[in-house]
Amino acid sequence: MRRSAAEHETTEIAFVRRTPLAPQPPPKTMTGALGWLRANLLSTPLNVALTVGVALLLAFAVPELVRFLIVDAVWTGEGRDACLESVQHREIGACWPFIWERLPYFIYGSYPIPERWRVDLFFAMLAVAIAWLMWLDAPRRDLGVFYAFVVLPICAYVLLHGVAAFGLPVVDTVLWGGVLVTLVVASVGIACSLPLGIMLALGRRSRMPAVRLLSTVFIEFVRGVPLITVLFMASVMLPLFVPQYLEPDKLLRALIGIALFASAYMAEVVRAGLQAIPRGQYEGAMAIGLRYWAMMRLVILPQALRITIPNIVNTYIGLFKDTTLVFIVGIFDFLRTIEVARIDPKWATPVTSTTGYAVAAIFYLVFCYGMSRYSRAVEARLAAGESR
Amino acid sequence: MSMHLTRAGARGRPAFYNDPRIRSLAYQFVLCAVIAFLVYGAVANAVDNLRRAHIASGFGFWDASAGFDISQTLIPYSAQTSTYGRAFWVGLLNTLLVAGLGIVLATALGFLVGIARLSKNWLLAKCAAGYVEIIRNIPLLLQLLFWYNAVLKSLPDVRDSIALPGGAFLNNRGLFLPAPNFLHGFETVIVAAGVGLAAAFGFGRWARRRQERTGERAPVLWVTLIFVVGLPAAVFALRGFPLSFDYPQAGRFNIIGGFEVLPELVALLFGLTIYTAAFIAEVVRAGILAVARGQTEAAYSLGLKPGLTLRLIVVPQAMRVIVPPLTSQYLNLTKNSSLAVAIGYPDLVQVFTGTVLNQTGQAVEVVAITMLVYLTISLVTSLVMNIYNRRVALVER
Numbered sequence: 001m002r003r004s005a006a007e008h009e010t011t012e013i014a015f016v017r018r019t020p021l022a023p024q025p026p027p028k029t030m031t032g033a034l035g036w037l038r039a040n041l042l043s044t045p046l047n048v049a050l051t052v053g054v055a056l057l058l059a060f061a062v063p064e065l066v067r068f069l070i071v072d073a074v075w076t077g078e079g080r081d082a083c084l085e086s087v088q089h090r091e092i093g094a095c096w097p098f099i100w101e102r103l104p105y106f107i108y109g110s111y112p113i114p115e116r117w118r119v120d121l122f123f124a125m126l127a128v129a130i131a132w133l134m135w136l137d138a139p140r141r142d143l144g145v146f147y148a149f150v151v152l153p154i155c156a157y158v159l160l161h162g163v164a165a166f167g168l169p170v171v172d173t174v175l176w177g178g179v180l181v182t183l184v185v186a187s188v189g190i191a192c193s194l195p196l197g198i199m200l201a202l203g204r205r206s207r208m209p210a211v212r213l214l215s216t217v218f219i220e221f222v223r224g225v226p227l228i229t230v231l232f233m234a235s236v237m238l239p240l241f242v243p244q245y246l247e248p249d250k251l252l253r254a255l256i257g258i259a260l261f262a263s264a265y266m267a268e269v270v271r272a273g274l275q276a277i278p279r280g281q282y283e284g285a286m287a288i289g290l291r292y293w294a295m296m297r298l299v300i301l302p303q304a305l306r307i308t309i310p311n312i313v314n315t316y317i318g319l320f321k322d323t324t325l326v327f328i329v330g331i332f333d334f335l336r337t338i339e340v341a342r343i344d345p346k347w348a349t350p351v352t353s354t355t356g357y358a359v360a361a362i363f364y365l366v367f368c369y370g371m372s373r374y375s376r377a378v379e380a381r382l383a384a385g386e387s388r
Numbered sequence: 389m390s391m392h393l394t395r396a397g398a399r400g401r402p403a404f405y406n407d408p409r410i411r412s413l414a415y416q417f418v419l420c421a422v423i424a425f426l427v428y429g430a431v432a433n434a435v436d437n438l439r440r441a442h443i444a445s446g447f448g449f450w451d452a453s454a455g456f457d458i459s460q461t462l463i464p465y466s467a468q469t470s471t472y473g474r475a476f477w478v479g480l481l482n483t484l485l486v487a488g489l490g491i492v493l494a495t496a497l498g499f500l501v502g503i504a505r506l507s508k509n510w511l512l513a514k515c516a517a518g519y520v521e522i523i524r525n526i527p528l529l530l531q532l533l534f535w536y537n538a539v540l541k542s543l544p545d546v547r548d549s550i551a552l553p554g555g556a557f558l559n560n561r562g563l564f565l566p567a568p569n570f571l572h573g574f575e576t577v578i579v580a581a582g583v584g585l586a587a588a589f590g591f592g593r594w595a596r597r598r599q600e601r602t603g604e605r606a607p608v609l610w611v612t613l614i615f616v617v618g619l620p621a622a623v624f625a626l627r628g629f630p631l632s633f634d635y636p637q638a639g640r641f642n643i644i645g646g647f648e649v650l651p652e653l654v655a656l657l658f659g660l661t662i663y664t665a666a667f668i669a670e671v672v673r674a675g676i677l678a679v680a681r682g683q684t685e686a687a688y689s690l691g692l693k694p695g696l697t698l699r700l701i702v703v704p705q706a707m708r709v710i711v712p713p714l715t716s717q718y719l720n721l722t723k724n725s726s727l728a729v730a731i732g733y734p735d736l737v738q739v740f741t742g743t744v745l746n747q748t749g750q751a752v753e754v755v756a757i758t759m760l761v762y763l764t765i766s767l768v769t770s771l772v773m774n775i776y777n778r779r780v781a782l783v784e785r
Contacts, residue, residue, distance in 0.1 A: 040510035054511045078569035204433035210416035213422065232741050233759070236751040240437045241430035311692045321527040328529075328730055335530055342537075353538045361526050361534075368525035386609045 068093040068357065084347040098347045105341060106359075109177015109332050118159045118168065119180050125152055126187060134374060136381070149191055162182070173251040175301045177332035179363075185258055185323040185333065190316055191258035197266025198305075202296065204271055215267070222264035226323050231257045235329040238349070252327045262319045269315050273308035276302065307382065313375035317368045324364075335360055389457075431483050433753065441749070449748045454745055458734045460650050472744050479739030480761060486653060486735060487722040490660040490692050494721060495714075497661060498668025505673050516669065523666035529727055531663055536655035536731040546642055554636040557643055562638040567647035573630035584619035588612040652733035656725065664721045671717060675710035676702065708780050716772050726762075736761060755778055 029035060041051045072093030076081045081087045083095035099106075110114050129152050132144035160176070162168040178185070203215030222230065234257030240246055248256075279299055285295035305312070327336040341347070342356040400545060404410055425654035438445055457467045462481045465474055490707040523531075541560055549559040557564040586609065595606035601704060624630070636646025679702050687697040693781040728735040729742055 037584060040508065042478075050507070050512050054509075054515050058511075058515070060492075171653075208412050208416045210420055214419065219762065221759075224763040225764055226726040226737070228726045228729065228737055229741065229759050229762065232751075233719050237755055240434045240751065243433055244437060244440070259445065317525070321525075324529040325727075328727075335527070335533075336564040336690065339533065350542060353542075354534075355677050357530065357534045357538055360530050362418065363529055364530065365522065365525050369521065372521075 060226070067091075068354075071222060072278055080345075080347050080349050080352075083347070083351055085350070090356075092349070093357060095347070095349060095351045096355070098341070098352055099359055101368035102337075102341045102347075105178060106334060106337050107179045109180060109337060110175045111180065112171060112175065115162075115169065115171055118162075118171075122156050122159050122180075123183070125155060125185065137379070150196070153191065153231055156184070156187075172251050176251065178337045179334050181332060182323050182334040184251075185326055185331075186256060186316075187257045189258045189262045189319045189323065193262035193266040193315070193319065194312070196259065196263035197302065199272050200263060200267035201274060203226050204267065219264045219267050222261055223268070227257075227261050227322055228328060230261045231325060231329045233257065234260075251331055254331050258319070258323065261322070262315070265315050265318070266312070269308055269311045270304065272311065273304035277304050277309055281307055286368070309377040309382070310375040311370055317371045317375075320367055320371070321364065321368065334363065403582040418638040425469065441622050443749045443750075445750065445753070447753055449744075449750055449753070452748075454744070454747075456747070458739060459732075460653065460734055468690040472748070475739055475744060475756070479734060479736040482734050482739075483725055483728075483736040484724070486656055486660070486728065486733065489657055489720050490664065490725065491718050493657065493661040494668055494717075497665035497716075499672055501665055501669035502672025502676070505669060506676060520669050523662055524670075528659060528663045528724055529730055532655060532659040532727055533729055535730070536652065537656045539649045539658075542654050546639075549638055551638075555633070557636055557638060559643070559646075560651065561652040564643045564646045565651040566633040566635045567658075568646070569632045571632060576627055577630070578622050580588065580623035581616070581620040584615040584617075587619075588615035596615045607653075650733065652728070652731050655731055656665055656728050656733050659727075660721055662723060663724070664717055667717050667720070668714060671710055671713045671719060674713075675706040678709045699711045711780070712773060712777060717771060719769055722765060723762060 025031070026035075029038060042048050070093070072091045074088075074092060074095050074097060077083065077095075077097040082097055083092055085092045104113075104116075108119055111119055128145070129148040132138050133148055134139070139154050158166060158168065160171065160172070160180075162170040164170060200219055203211045204219060206212050206215070218303060231254060234253045235250065238253050238256065242248065281299055281303065282295070285299040290298065323333060324335045325335050327339070332340070336358045337357040342353045435445075448749070451471050453468070454470050454472050454475045455467055456475075458465060458475065458478050461478050461480055462485060463478060465478050467494050499518060501516045502511050505520065543558060543560040546559050548560060549557040549564075552558055555566045556736055563650055586616075591606075591611050595608050595611075599605055619768040634645050634647075637644045683701050683705065684697055687693075687701040692700065726737040732738065741754055741758050745751060748754065
């Protein structure tokens with residue numbers, strides 16, 4: 001009875017779909033550019049407001065920046081008149097001729113002009129060392145390390161400082177300046193801080209109480225004070241602590257300060273890496289009869305340093321930025337040369353300072369951003385093993 | 389080392405120079421001897437060099453008359469009558485002032501940027517990321533010089549001061565704010581604020597205990613607001629508004645009255661805030677990302693709204709990850725405030741390691757005192773941090 005009623009009802013239905021519908025594309029507003037806009041920029045009223053606010057900010061800032069750096073910028077000229085609004089009768093942006101004229105000063109400082117090829121050669125050698133060490137698949141990287149840490153420092157000293165016996169007249173470090181000094185300070189800091197930092201980190205984890213105490217005190221002391229005070233200590237106290245006939249050179253004092261400072265920070269980075277190595281690695285190394293140094297050199301440090309490469313590079317970025325502080329103890333690094341050039345009356349205009357600082361900012365940004373991209377690439381490469 | 393021990397077991401006592409304990413003692417002895425020799429040499433040289441240069445040693449200069457002016461003093465100070473010791477305190481207070489203000493501002497900006505980087509809004513997230521990448525990769529010193537020399541020094545001069553809303557003025561001599569005048573009766577407002585703060589704190593504790601015991605929630609936010617804002621405001625009104633403002637007046641050659649904020653302080657605050665905020669943003673982002681996704685999902689499946697989830701589930705767990713690196717950013721900011729010396733803000737380093745060192749020539753004492761101050765700040769902070777860490781650390785089963 002019931003069944004027949006149901007049958008009766010089904011016959012009433014005019015159409016029954018026997019085959020499934022072909023899937024339809026999603027609504028236009030949910031895919032493609034429109035969907036993306038909706039999901040990422042306009043999903044809620046708050047998001048709409050944020051998008052509009054940020055867009056307005058960008059619409060104000062970006063054209064202003066382009067206007068200053070390119071559209072209204074002065075590209076050629078001799079002296080300040082080219083960049084003065086009152087003389088040119090137009091809006092004035094960046095004053096590039098100031099940079100062109102002062103470029104040699106920014107790069108070499110007051111290094112004697114006939115000797116500047118030596119600086120160029122040093123730059124080239126440094127570039128080779130950096131490329132060799134940074135390219136992880138480079139051939140003979142052990143030779144690269146030898147070149148960067150032994151050959152390069154000796155060559156750099158001979159080239160830059162000069163040795164009269166080789167026919168290279170001595171150039172006093174007072175005359176060094178600009179990018180040259182920045183790169184020298186950064187390279188010395190980088191080259192010294194890693195070995196020193198490793199020693200300090202091992203010292204801090206040592207079983208000998210005296211070694212552990214001395215390392216810990218040094219690390220915590222240096223990390224607890226600002227770099228400026230370390231530099232002041234190196235520049236005003238160091239000369240007091242050595243015999244008078246050994247009066248260290250001003251640049252050398254700053255280098256010592258930077259190297260000590262960076263090594264304390266490096267020590268903590270390396271220590272973190274050492275702590276990340278499982279105990280079994282230490283025990284395994286000891287079980288096959290390796291002594292302390294052999295164990296460290298062959299088993300522990302290669303693994304620890306490998307996982308800390310990104311952090312080491314980050315420390316180097318900090319170090320590179322910190323090299324600007326030698327400015328304060330009277331050394332003509334890149335930033336100081338900009339600072340000196342921008343108050344030169346020959347180029348005194350309202351835009352000179354901003355132009356100089358923009359160039360400095362781009363310089364540091366390129367180096368530091370490059371390093372940070374590199375560290376991220378290495379990180380991704382190291383993580384490849386774990387993502388399988 | 390273990391090899392020596394096994395061998396020793398097989399063949400009897402090893403030679404004494406192969407005993408690891410004796411070796412380790414010998415190494416440590418040699419290290420200490422070398423360090424002691426270096427220190428002795430340094431001290432002997434220093435004494436010799438100082439005597440030759442006719443520089444006094446010791447801390448006698450502390451009570452000598454300073455004779456130089458300081459552009460910003462939070463405590464009474466005068467060039468004629470004040471001592472070097474007084475100058476030290478002035479400099480230290482200026483350092484603490486800029487560090488305190490910088491920490492508050494950088495935290496606010498840093499949290500905003502950090503959260504913006506995680507926003508679902510693509511444009512906002514990309515802009516925040518751009519901010520962090522650019523600011524982090526430019527040296528702080530360069531940023532300070534930019535704010536001071538390129539921005540603040542190129543502001544209009546006194547005659548064309550920019551009038552800001554609220555009666556403030558901005559020109560190339562600094563920022564001029566209305567100065568508050570505390571009239572008779574304001575002390576009661578301060579007392580009321582203190583009482584309100586204590587009451588709110590007590591109420592918060594009581595509410596938490598009750599919630600843990602019975603599960604009932606109290607309107608903590610409203611009660612806190614009433615205690616902290618309402619009570620002082622009511623007393624303020626009852627005492628007849630005992631506060632007036634001394635507004636700066638634009639004169640022809642100077643701005644008269646008001647509260648003057650040095651351009652150096654403004655530049656330093658700008659630089660430190662913007663620079664440190666970029667680092668704090670990364671700390672905040674990492675902290676929030678460190679909270680496992682399952683936590684949020686579990687909260688949603690319990691029926692908590694997104695706002696409550698953030699407040700009750702994500703933030704408390706993220707703070708555990710955020711606070712230690714955040715503290716080290718605060719310490720960095722405090723240490724970085726010493727870059728004030730480059731733009732002439734009278735902080736501890738500028739006053740003490742700069743002027744006092746130049747006048748007295750007592751490098752060892754002056755640099756040592758300065759370092760000791762920063763060291764004390766660092767050590768006290770890490771001590772507090774360790775206590776905090778012990779309290780919030782995950783209790784593992």
